[in-house]
Amino acid sequence: MNERSEIIALSDPQTEGETRRSADSSERAYNTIRKLLVEFKLKPEERINEVQLSRSLGVSRTPIREALNRLASEGFVSLTPNRGFFVRSLSTEGLLDLYELRTIIECAAFRLMCQRAEDDQIERLRAYWTAIVEGYQDHPPDVILAEDEGFHLLIAELSGNPELVHQLSSINARIRFIRRIQIEHRTHDKAQVSSHSAIVEAAMNRDIERGVELLRNHIEMTVSATQQALKDALLKVFAPGDASSKTRRRRA
Amino acid sequence: MNERSEIIALSDPQTEGETRRSADSSERAYNTIRKLLVEFKLKPEERINEVQLSRSLGVSRTPIREALNRLASEGFVSLTPNRGFFVRSLSTEGLLDLYELRTIIECAAFRLMCQRAEDDQIERLRAYWTAIVEGYQDHPPDVILAEDEGFHLLIAELSGNPELVHQLSSINARIRFIRRIQIEHRTHDKAQVSSHSAIVEAAMNRDIERGVELLRNHIEMTVSATQQALKDALLKVFAPGDASSKTRRRRA
DNA sequence: CGTCAAGAAAGTGTCGACACTATTGCGTTC
DNA sequence: GAACGCAATAGTGTCGACACTTTCTTGACG
Numbered sequence: 001m002n003e004r005s006e007i008i009a010l011s012d013p014q015t016e017g018e019t020r021r022s023a024d025s026s027e028r029a030y031n032t033i034r035k036l037l038v039e040f041k042l043k044p045e046e047r048i049n050e051v052q053l054s055r056s057l058g059v060s061r062t063p064i065r066e067a068l069n070r071l072a073s074e075g076f077v078s079l080t081p082n083r084g085f086f087v088r089s090l091s092t093e094g095l096l097d098l099y100e101l102r103t104i105i106e107c108a109a110f111r112l113m114c115q116r117a118e119d120d121q122i123e124r125l126r127a128y129w130t131a132i133v134e135g136y137q138d139h140p141p142d143v144i145l146a147e148d149e150g151f152h153l154l155i156a157e158l159s160g161n162p163e164l165v166h167q168l169s170s171i172n173a174r175i176r177f178i179r180r181i182q183i184e185h186r187t188h189d190k191a192q193v194s195s196h197s198a199i200v201e202a203a204m205n206r207d208i209e210r211g212v213e214l215l216r217n218h219i220e221m222t223v224s225a226t227q228q229a230l231k232d233a234l235l236k237v238f239a240p241g242d243a244s245s246k247t248r249r250r251r252a
Numbered sequence: 253m254n255e256r257s258e259i260i261a262l263s264d265p266q267t268e269g270e271t272r273r274s275a276d277s278s279e280r281a282y283n284t285i286r287k288l289l290v291e292f293k294l295k296p297e298e299r300i301n302e303v304q305l306s307r308s309l310g311v312s313r314t315p316i317r318e319a320l321n322r323l324a325s326e327g328f329v330s331l332t333p334n335r336g337f338f339v340r341s342l343s344t345e346g347l348l349d350l351y352e353l354r355t356i357i358e359c360a361a362f363r364l365m366c367q368r369a370e371d372d373q374i375e376r377l378r379a380y381w382t383a384i385v386e387g388y389q390d391h392p393p394d395v396i397l398a399e400d401e402g403f404h405l406l407i408a409e410l411s412g413n414p415e416l417v418h419q420l421s422s423i424n425a426r427i428r429f430i431r432r433i434q435i436e437h438r439t440h441d442k443a444q445v446s447s448h449s450a451i452v453e454a455a456m457n458r459d460i461e462r463g464v465e466l467l468r469n470h471i472e473m474t475v476s477a478t479q480q481a482l483k484d485a486l487l488k489v490f491a492p493g494d495a496s497s498k499t500r501r502r503r504a
Numbered sequence: 505c506g507t508c509a510a511g512a513a514a515g516t517g518t519c520g521a522c523a524c525t526a527t528t529g530c531g532t533t534c
Numbered sequence: 535g536a537a538c539g540c541a542a543t544a545g546t547g548t549c550g551a552c553a554c555t556t557t558c559t560t561g562a563c564g
Contacts, residue, residue: 024333026517051545060519061546062314069318073325075418081276082525084546094414101415104360112352162346163353166327167419278547303515312549313516334555336516506564513558519551528543534536 026063033067037076037087038177044090075174092230095178096223102171103219105164106152107212112159114206121158126200128154136193141183151196182222182229191221278315285319289328289339290429296342327426344482347430354423355471357416358404359464364411366458373410378452380406388445393435403448434474434481443473
C-alpha cells in the first residue's frame with residue numbers, strides 16, 4: 001500500500017454534501033499546500049506528485065497547479081520543466097540569506113516610519129505592543145509567532161510603503177516553519193520582549209540609529225539560534241529509521 | 253469587428269508545420285504576456301480576457317492562466333475572484349514605492365559586496381562597466397536598459413545573497429516599462445555614466461558610505477524624471493481620442 | 505423617459521482526458 | 535554478473551468542454 005491514502009481535508013471544508021463545485025478551490029489549495037510545506041508534511045527536496053495531491057485535497061489537478069505556480073514564484077517550491085515541482089530545500093545558507101533580507105527590509109521600514117509616521121501612528125505601535133506584552137511568554141508558540149510577525153508588519157505598514165509590507169509578509173511565510181521551531185525551544189523569550197519594548201521606545205523618540213541597531217541585533221540574535229533549530233528540524237523531518245537516501249542526491 | 257483579430261506570435265515561433273504540441277508553451281506565454289504588459293499593449297487597469305489572449309497566442313487557456321498566476325504574484329497583474337485578471341495600475345505612488353524598495357535593496361547589496369567580495373570579483377564589476385561604457389550613450393534604449401540592469405544586478409550578485417538578486421530582478425521587471433520611456437527621453441545619460449564610474453570606484457575603495465550615497469542619488473535622480481515620464485506614458489497609452497473614462501474610476 | 509428585472513451573452517473556474525516526457529524494471533548481450 | 539538498451543509505467547503539460555458567475559441587453563413598468 002504505497003498509495004498514501006490519507007485524505008487531507010481542505011482548510012475550509014465544504015459544508016454541502018452536494019458535489020457542486022462552489023468557491024475558489026484554487027485559493028484553498030494554495031493555503032492548504034502552503035501549510036503542508038510549513039509543517040514539513042511535504043519534505044524538503046521532495047518531488048511533489050500532483051495527482052496524489054489532487055486526490056488528497058479532493059480537487060482536480062488544475063487548481064493544484066495554480067497553487068503550485070504561485071508557491072513557486074514565492075520561493076516555496078521550484079519547478080523543473082517536465083519533471084514537476086520540488087519542495088524548496090532546507091539549506092542553512094538559504095535561510096541565512098532570507099534572514100539577511102529580512103533585516104534589510106525591516107531596518108529600512110523602521111527608518112522610513114521614523115521619518116514619516118504621525119505621532120498617533122507610532123502610538124498605534126506602542127498600543128499594539130503593550131496590548132500583547134502581558135501574557136506574551138505564556139502564549140502558545142503559534143500565537144507568539146503571529147504576534148511577533150504582527151509587530152514587525154505594523155512597522156512596515158507605518159513606513160507608508162506597501163511594497164515593504166508585501167515583501168516582509170512573503171519573507172515571513174518562508175521562514176515561518178523554522179521560526180516556529182525556534183520559538184518552541186523558548187530560548188530567549190525575555191530578550192525578545194525587551195527588544196520589542198526598546199524598539200517601541202526608539203520609535204517614539206524617532207531615534208533611527210538606535211532602532212536600526214536594535215532590530216539588527218534582534219534579528220541576528222535569532223539567526224544564531226537558527227543553526228541549532230535547523231538541526232532539530234532535519235531530525236524532526238527525516239524521522240529516525242527513514243533512510244533519507246532517496247532525497248540525498250549529489251549537489252553541484 | 254470588435255474582435256481584435258491580430259495574431260500575436262509567441263516569442264519562439266514553432267518551426268514545425270505540424271500541430272504537435274512541443275515545448276513548454278506556458279513559459280512562452282509568460283514571456284509574451286510580460287512583454288505585452290511592459291510595452292503597454294495591455295493597458296493599465298484593463299481587464300485581461302483569457303479567451304482572447306489564448307486565441308492570439310495560439311494556445312489554450314491553461315498555459316495562459318499559469319502565466320497570469322505567475323505574473324500576479326510578481327505584481328504585474330492582480331486577480332479578482334470570478335472577475336479575472338487586471339493589468340496593474342499605473343499610479344505614481346506605486347512606482348515611487350517600487351523605486352524606494354529598489355534603493356533599499358541596492359544600497360544593502362552594495363554594502364554587503366564591499367564587506368564580502370574578493371578583489372577579483374570587484375574587478376569583474378569594473379571590467380563589466382569598462383566593457384560597455386564606451387558606446388553606452390549611443391546604444392539603443394533597450395540595450396542601455398539591459399546594460400544598466402546588468403550592472404546593478406552584478407552588484408547584487410557580488411553581495412553573495414541570491415535573494416537580493418531575485419528581488420532586484422523582480423523589481424526591475426516591474427519598473428522596466430517606465431524606465432524604458434525615461435531612457436528614450438535621454439534626459440541625463442552623462443550623469444548616469446559618471447554615476448556608474450563613481451560607484452565602481454567606491455567599490456574598489458570599499459567605501460561603503462560613498463557608494464550608498466551615490467546609489468541613493470543615482471536612483472533618486474531617475475525618480476524625479478519618473479513623474480514626467482509617467483505623464484508621457486499615460487499619453488502614449490491612452491491614445492488621443494480614446495476616451496479613457498472607462499478606466500478612470502473613483503479611487504479610495 | 506428613466507428604472508429596474510429578467511433573460512442572453514460573455515467570461516472565469518474547474519474538470520477529465522490525452523499527448524508527450526521521464527523513470528523504472530526487465531531482458532539481452534558481452 | 536554487470537552494463538546496456540528497450541518496453542512498461544508513472545507523471546507532467548496541455549487541451550476542449552462544461553458549470554457557474556458576472557456583465558450586457560432588452561423590454562416591461564412606473
